Amino acid sequence: MTNDQSILPPDLDASLSWLERLVAFDTTSRNSNLALIDHVAAYLARLGIPSHRVANADGGKANLYFSVGPAVPGGIVLSGHTDVVPVDGQAWDSDPWSIIIRDDRIFGRGTADMKSFLALGIAAIPEMLAAGLRRPIHFALSYDEEVGLLGAPAMIAEISRVLPAPAAVVVGEPTEMRLVDRHKGILGLRTTVIGSEAHSSQTHLGVSANMVAARLMAKIDEMANRLASAPSDAGVGLRPAHTTLTIGVVHGGTAPNILAGRCEFIWDIRPTPGDDARALLDEFRTFADALQTQIRRDFPDCSITTEILSDAPPLRAEPQGEAATLVTRLTGSNARHAVSYVAEAGQFQQAGFSTVICGPGSIEQAHQPNEYISIAQFVAGRRFMRRLIEEFAR
Numbered sequence: 008m009t010n011d012q013s014i015l016p017p018d019l020d021a022s023l024s025w026l027e028r029l030v031a032f033d034t035t036s037r038n039s040n041l042a043l044i045d046h047v048a049a050y051l052a053r054l055g056i057p058s059h060r061v062a063n064a065d066g067g068k069a070n071l072y073f074s075v076g077p078a079v080p081g082g083i084v085l086s087g088h089t090d091v092v093p094v095d096g097q098a099w100d101s102d103p104w105s106i107i108i109r110d111d112r113i114f115g116r117g118t119a120d121m122k123s124f125l126a127l128g129i130a131a132i133p134e135m136l137a138a139g140l141r142r143p144i145h146f147a148l149s150y151d152e153e154v155g156l157l158g159a160p161a162m163i164a165e166i167s168r169v170l171p172a173p174a175a176v177v178v179g180e181p182t183e184m185r186l187v188d189r190h191k192g193i194l195g196l197r198t199t200v201i202g203s204e205a206h207s208s209q210t211h212l213g214v215s216a217n218m219v220a221a222r223l224m225a226k227i228d229e230m231a232n233r234l235a236s237a238p239s240d241a242g243v244g245l246r247p248a249h250t251t252l253t254i255g256v257v258h259g260g261t262a263p264n265i266l267a268g269r270c271e272f273i274w275d276i277r278p279t280p281g282d283d284a285r286a287l288l289d290e291f292r293t294f295a296d297a298l299q300t301q302i303r304r305d306f307p308d309c310s311i312t313t314e315i316l317s318d319a320p321p322l323r324a325e326p327q328g329e330a331a332t333l334v335t336r337l338t339g340s341n342a343r344h345a346v347s348y349v350a351e352a353g354q355f356q357q358a359g360f361s362t363v364i365c366g367p368g369s370i371e372q373a374h375q376p377n378e379y380i381s382i383a384q385f386v387a388g389r390r391f392m393r394r395l396i397e398e399f400a401r
Contacts (some may be wrong), residue, residue, distance in 0.1 A: 021133075022389055023113075023401040025126035027106050029089075030115040034088040036154045039067045039361035043089050046149070047071060047129065049393060059169075068150040069160035074170065075132055075190040076399065077141030079289070083333065083395070084145045084176040086165070087125045088213070090158075091117040093154045101254025112379040120373035120388065122177030123380045123388060124366040131392040136266070138400040144174060152351060155195055155317030159351045163358045164397065175330035177353040179366030181373060181380075184387045186334045187364035188324045189244060189345035191251075192353055194276040194284040197318035198223060198295070199308045200259075204268040214306050215257040217269035219298065226294050227274060228254050230287060244345030261307030273316070277349065280321040288313070320353040322362065328360040346370065365391070 018244040032043040048058045051073055076082065094103045094116055101107045103116040113123075128146060135144055147166065150158035166173075180187075200220045205213025236332040242248035252274065259270025269275035292313060299311045324343070325331055335341055348370065356362040367388030368380040 008276040010023040019389060021130040022127050022385070025105075025130045026113065026115075026118065026123055029122040029126055030106050030117050031104055032116070033104055035093050036151055036329065037093070040089045040150045040241040041067070041069060041159045044071045044148070047193045050129070051132075054136065056206070059165070061165055063150065063158065068158065070150060070158050072078060072146060072162055072166055074143045074145045075135045077145035078171055078294055079142060079281050080174070081111035082143035082171065082173045082356070083146055083399070084147050084173050085124075085128050086147040086159075086176055086178045086355065087121050087128075087366075088149045088351065089122075090150055090153050091120065091122075092153050092374045094376070096177050099376050101377075101395070103378070108382075111382045113382065113385060114377055114379045116378055118368070118380040119181045119368035119378050120371075121179055121181060121366060121368070123368055124181075127367070127385070127388045127392050128179075131389075131396065132279050132395075135396055138396050140396070141401065142399045143171070144395065144399060145170060145176070149351060152155050156193070156319040156349065156351055156354060157283070158319065159354050163354055164203050167358055173360060175328075176352070176355040176360045176362040177334060177366075178350055178355065178362065178364045179331060180348075180350050180352075181366050181368030181370050182346070182364055183369055184338055184365060184367055184391060185342065185344050185382060186331060186338060186340065187344045187346050188322065188328070188331050189280055190322040190350050190352060190364065191245060191277045191347050192280055192284060193317060193319050193380070194278070194288060194315065195273070196275060196313055197271060197273050198311065198313045199271040200269065200306070202266060202270070203306045203309055207264045207266055210266065213266040214302055214309050215260075215266040217267040218273060219302065219309075219311065220257070220259060220272060222298060223272045223291075223295060224254055224272065225259075227254060230290065234282075239279060239281045242279040245279060245347050247347070248279070250259050250276065250284070250287070252276050252287070278321055280323040319349050319351070320357045322350070322353040322356055322364070325356075325361055328361040328363070330363040333398070334365050335393055337398065364393045367391075371386075
């Protein structure tokens, strides 16, 4: 594989350098992201820009936010997550932690999702400082987006309290620079069933947690089929165009001839902007509570519990929203799109910010072996940053 940087326009040198640095940090969600955060914070300090961390409970990971320009209302937040998904078991043709350029593409883990957006923004900071911005450009870098959108809420809450009210938020997930104003939410759940062990030939002496879990999973399947058969208008543009319920992981039992004493399964609800995931969870819990009452008549130590692992709201369209209006001007396109994945955009919107998604690269390349961003998309992202600076310097 070649690494031909000569095919890039010269004004992308700084952006490519930052992408190279960001990709080199293995910020797989199971790892700390502090080395990347330290590197960015040190660079900002050299430019005289203060930055602020919002750490997780044990201090092993942190969000980072900072501002370029005057401390006045009406700015924009450029938001992106620093974590990436694992490369374990994937067949890469090159080192995933080093960028390499071939066939008009830049390869490396995170090039599409979503370190290119961060690199383009950070590389443009000297230009922002020189432009004399009249409104601030804020940056918000989060952790643990890929494992349940866990990091951003605390940072969003602090931004709401501390910064002069921004007019718009742009989350730079890969959309091929198209304006996305709708996405699904997610309610990630784990249900645990405690049964009563006995020999499998003596079913009257125990309760199989697996058999109980099967009834619960059948209820989830029934709810999923009901929603699929009657999609709402809120799902227009989404694929699939309805709220989904899926079971991803199941663990239960110890041996074929023992009634399972424990079974747990992890599942999720991904609501369209018009559906209420909590109402669906309540329906499931009502069914589970009735089943638990029935079982406890003979086996009082049995139980069914469901815990929430992640909870992120959908992004709803804002027909006259400031974020969509601004991005329309910057991209020159009036088209609006929807995506079925969940992003931190819904969390910003829930906090009261006008929010859209728009970033370089394609979601089809995200999480894949040989992940890449096309040079054309990298150039388009640079163009967006330049137009944003021009807009905010007026």
